[in-house]
Amino acid sequence: MGETTRKPANTDAVTSRVIRAAGGHEAELTALAGELGLGGLVPVLLSEVLFRADPAPVRVPSLVELVVEHDGQRSSHVLRVAADQPPTPSDEPPDQAVMRVEYRLTDLARELFGPPRDRQSGVRGTRMFPYAPQDGGVPALLEFFAAEVPYPVFLHSVFQATEVVLSGCASRPPDLERLAVKHFSDKWGGLHWFTPHYDRHFRALRGAEVRVLEIGIGGYGHPEAGGGSLKMWKHYFPRGHVFGLDIFDKSHLDEQRITTLRGDQSDPEQLVGIARRHGPFDVVIDDGSHVNEHIRTSFRTLFPFVRPGGRYVIEDLWTAFCPGFGGAEDPARHQGTSLGLLKSLVDALQDEERPPASGEPDVAPAIRGALTGLHVYHNIAFLEKGRNDEGGVPAWVPRSIDALVPPGTS
Ligand SMILES: C[S@@+](CC[C@H](N)C(=O)[O-])C[C@H]1O[C@@H](n2cnc3c(N)ncnc32)[C@H](O)[C@@H]1O
Structure with missing residues (x-):
């Protein structure tokens, strides 16, 4: 018998604490976020997002930026989403992202580790082409893709890639x-x-x-x-x-x-x-x-x-x-x-x-x-x-049908 593990030493301890806090009052989660900060919690959350994300037939491989915010700080992660693959962390520049998904640290922790719930909106921010010029010009990214693939195909991929990342952030697990x-x-x-x-x-x-x-x-x-x-x-x-x-x-x-x-x-x-x-x-x-x-x-x-x-x-x-x-x-x-x-x-x-x-x-x-x-x-x-201790049917209840329905009754 033995126990050897390749897990980082404190992973289970931190995960247990987030799970416990995410099942409790907001104050507990806020206190934990204050104590551990982005650095302590994001690795646990990101690992969970990547594990849970459901691959889909994404038509054009796309980058989605996942941003977690806490106390005025931001932790940005570029995820590459390709057809039928789970998202993978990427070193590619965030300005190539087709979508940015933003969570407050405590909101993402509660989504992932709180009791499952159906809420689908109002828990995150989203920005399509987050690095597009603010002057109304066509995003360079869009121009690039327009030259490569038909516009509807590209747009469909944006939605598909976003859905893959959001499936990893979902509160309610699949069947x-x-x-x-x-x-x-x-x-x-x-x-x-x-x-x-x-x-x-x-x-x-x-x-x-x-x-x-x-x-x-x-x-x-x-x-x-x-x-x-x-x-x-x-x-x-x-x-x-x-x-x-x-x-x-x-x-x-x-x-x-x-x-x-x-x-x-x-x-x-x-x-x-x-x-x-x-x-x-x-x-x-x-x-x-x-x-x-x-x-x-x-x-x-x-x-x-x-x-x-x-x-x-x-x-x-x-x-x-x-x-x-x-x-x-x-x-x-x-x-x-x-x-x-x-x-x-x-x-x-x-x-x-x-x-x-x-x-x-x-x-x-x-x-x-x-x-x-x-x-x-x-x-x-x-x-x-459980406790199999209901007391049994009392002794005064007749043990014979004859006492309840005398023979010859019809
Ligand atoms: C049918 S597989 C388990 C499949 C797995 N639960 C699943 O659903 O994917 C049975 C496993 O039991 C392990 N096993 C066999 N004898 C065992 C024993 N005496 N004690 C513990 N595990 C044993 C085998 O090594 C094997 O990996």
């Missing part, structure tokens, strides 16, 4: 299907169709400052592969911190709001160490080895580290039928599989109704008392954490 394809996770689009289930169960947490742990980063031993789902969750939870656990070293994927951890999901000691250091988690997803005993061990160990209101997800239930993953072809022999675990959890949910004579259930009391929901779909299950 999960789109994010799965964009970041290349197999949770939607061929092998699995999990994203509608994920969205249904995660939507309520989307605007919260969540901590997500996914077991299984992807790519197995391939040195540069994997990470699609970590990026997808980072994008889906704009205020979240995403942790990925894999048996292989995946530290090349470390970036702002993503931390990779190396470890074995079948080792409870390692899992407890990770959970104590980085938990409690709002979401744990098991998409790791899919070995049945590993799934059961990880659940038993990590479910206690899910916070109340959180979710525990188990993917790829099909391996319950595969002896090669410790499963059993015969469902009658499923006691030690993922499906066997879920079946015992169905009983555990009804723990308060169980008569004393029925014997000790095979699910630990700490789990029985904290499981409040279980949703099972084809190949994926969502478990809800």
Whole structure:
């Protein structure tokens, strides 16, 4: 087990502070902006804009200037936007920009890291051809492009390039299907169709400052592969911190709001160490080895580290039928599989109704008392954490239909 990271030392600390402040009162954000200034905050904001921006079929590669203002100072960034590419920072002179987008520092911080909202206007300034002469003459840039491409094509590119940059500044994240394809996770689009289930169960947490742990980063031993789902969750939870656990070293994927951890999901000691250091988690997803005993061990160990209101997800239930993953072809022999675990959890949910004579259930009391929901779909299950403590149906309620509808009533 190990933790190596290539992230700059204080990235996570600064990001956490902006997320916290952007979810609070304006005064907190203003105080943080005053303390850290443009120099402390813009790198975190710009990294997020570049990550979130949605590539588009821009017809002519174009430059957009992103300006962040604070306390009379300005931080200017020229971004190059080309067809189907995320914007990239450019050394080209700003006077070649076709559009300038201006944000106050606190406004951009709130857009990116505050709870998602629908507001589309009134949060930024814009200037088309910002370096055009003020005397009403035709901008040199426009003349240049007019000679190269038809005017409507050029104008269309201006709009497209601007939209790409603004998509990176947007408060509301795109649909999960789109994010799965964009970041290349197999949770939607061929092998699995999990994203509608994920969205249904995660939507309520989307605007919260969540901590997500996914077991299984992807790519197995391939040195540069994997990470699609970590990026997808980072994008889906704009205020979240995403942790990925894999048996292989995946530290090349470390970036702002993503931390990779190396470890074995079948080792409870390692899992407890990770959970104590980085938990409690709002979401744990098991998409790791899919070995049945590993799934059961990880659940038993990590479910206690899910916070109340959180979710525990188990993917790829099909391996319950595969002896090669410790499963059993015969469902009658499923006691030690993922499906066997879920079946015992169905009983555990009804723990308060169980008569004393029925014997000790095979699910630990700490789990029985904290499981409040279980949703099972084809190949994926969502478990809800909370307080399973409603008191049960009282003893005075008849335990036989005969007391309510005497035999012979018709
Ligand atoms: C199916 S992939 C994960 C895909 C990824 N979650 C996604 O949606 O893009 C499974 C990953 O689990 C990792 N893995 C296998 N055995 C493991 C174990 N015992 N502990 C932790 N990770 C393991 C593999 O290295 C592999 O990268």
